[in-house]
Amino acid sequence: MSSQQPTDEPVYADRVYRSSMGVVSGVLLLALTAWLCGDAVLRGSGNTPWIGLAVALCAVPLIVAFTIRPAVFANEDRMRVRNPFRIIELPWAAVDAVRAGYSAEVLAEGSKYQLWSVPVSLRERKKANRQQMRRNAIDRRDPGSSGDPAARSRTSAAASEPMRANADRIVDELQGLAELNAARPGAQGSVRVRWSYEIIAPALIGALLLIVLVATR
Known part of the structure; x- marks a missing residue:
C-alpha cells in the first residue's frame, strides 16, 4: 500500500x-x-x-x-x-x-x-513618466515634509513605488517571476x-x- x-x-x-x-x-x-x-x-x-x-x-x-x-x-x-x-x-x-x-x-x-x-500604450507610458518626474521634483523641494515623521514615511513609501504604465508594470512582474x-x-x-x-x-x-x-x- x-x-x-x-x-x-x-x-x-x-x-x-x-x-x-x-x-x-x-x-x-x-x-x-x-x-x-x-x-x-x-x-x-x-x-x-x-x-x-x-x-x-x-x-x-x-x-x-x-x-x-x-x-x-x-x-x-x-x-x-x-x-x-x-x-x-x-x-x-x-x-x-x-x-x-x-x-x-x-x-x-x-x-x-x-x-x-x-x-x-505609449500615451500611458508618457503620462506615467511625467507624473514620476513631477513627484521627484516635489520630493526634492520638500524632502523632509516639514519634519513630520508620518509625512516622511508616506514620502518614502511613495518614492519606493515608481510610477509605471500598466504594460510596463506587468512586464516587470513577469520578468521578476522568471528570474525568481x-x-x-x-x-x-x-x-x-x-x-x-x-x-x-x-x-x-x-x-x-x-x-x-x-x-x-
Missing part, C-alpha cells in the same frame, strides 16, 4: 493578465454581430440567411480570438501565453527576457512571442507551441462558405 507524501511547497493559483478593454470591445462586437446576422437570418430572403450564418461563423471566432481570448497565465513553474491563434507554454528556465517596447513580448530559445493581452523561479525543478523544460484549431477551423469554414455563397448569388 502506497501513500502519497505531502509536498512542503504551497500551491498558488495562476496570475492572469488580460486586457479589460479588449474584453469589453469583444462583447460589444459579438452583440453587434449577433444583431446584424440574426436580422439577416430572420428577415432575409434567398441566400441572405445563409450569408448571414456564414458571416457569423467566420466573424465570431475571429472576434473572440482577438479580443476575449488573449491572456497570460503565470505561476511558479511557467508562463502560458494564449494568443489569438496559438498557445505558448514557457517554463521559466526557458525564458530569456520579458520586455515591453512598442509591444509586450517574451524571448525564449531564440524566438520571440508577443503578449497580445498586454497592450502597450528559473531554478525550480518544475520550471525546467522547453517551449511548447500549439495552434488553436478550434478558432482557425470555424473561421476558415465560414470564410469559404461566404465566398461560395457570394460567387453563386
